[in-house]
Amino acid sequence: MRHRIVGRRLGRDSGHRKALFRNLIRELYLHERITTTEAKARAIRSDAEKLITTAKRGLADGGNRVHAQRTVVAYLNDKGVVQKLFDELAPRYAERPGGYTRIVKIGKRLGDAADMAVIELVEA
Numbered sequence: 419m420r421h422r423i424v425g426r427r428l429g430r431d432s433g434h435r436k437a438l439f440r441n442l443i444r445e446l447y448l449h450e451r452i453t454t455t456e457a458k459a460r461a462i463r464s465d466a467e468k469l470i471t472t473a474k475r476g477l478a479d480g481g482n483r484v485h486a487q488r489t490v491v492a493y494l495n496d497k498g499v500v501q502k503l504f505d506e507l508a509p510r511y512a513e514r515p516g517g518y519t520r521i522v523k524i525g526k527r528l529g530d531a532a533d534m535a536v537i538e539l540v541e542a
Contacts, residue, residue, distance in 0.1 A: 426461040439465055440494060446519075447499050447507065451538035459521045459537040466537075469493060470518050473508035510541060 428435060438458070443466045445452050469490055476486025483504070490500050511518050522536045 426457060428457060428461060443469065444494050444496050444499050446537060446539070447494075447503055451536060453524070453534060453536050455527075456521070456523060456533040456535040459535045463519050463521065463537065465493075467516065467518050469503065470507060470511060471516070473503050474512060477504065477508050477512070507539070514541075 428438070430438065439462050442452065442454060442458060442462045446462070446466055472486050472489055475481050476483040487500060487504060490503060491497060494500055518539055520538050520540050522538070524534045524536055526532065527534050
């Protein structure tokens with residue numbers, strides 16, 4: 419039974435999975451659109467949206483920007499991408515209550531017939 423089991427393992431151990439998610443999210447913020455498998459896109463969607471919400475809270479009135487930035491840097495390990503997140507992406511979604519990403523299915527990959535998808539930031 420699958421009761422109370424959260425998240426997708428994607429056939430990797432925890433360290434590899436964390437690194438994969440961090441790299442995919444970093445590239446999503448950098449390019450604002452990436453092509454990956456549908457399973458990976460679904461797996462990173464919630465974490466990517468939570469980091470944008472953290473950045474929005476850091477920029478809000480009374481928000482603690484330094485704490486929010488340190489939290490996001492600890493996850494992404496890339497200060498340049500974090501700077502883009504706080505300076506461009508968070509203000510862009512200031513009035514949006516959530517749903518910052520969109521997943522579009524694009525068919526099967528030729529090599530192994532994996533379901534492919536594009537995950538992108540809305541209003542890009």
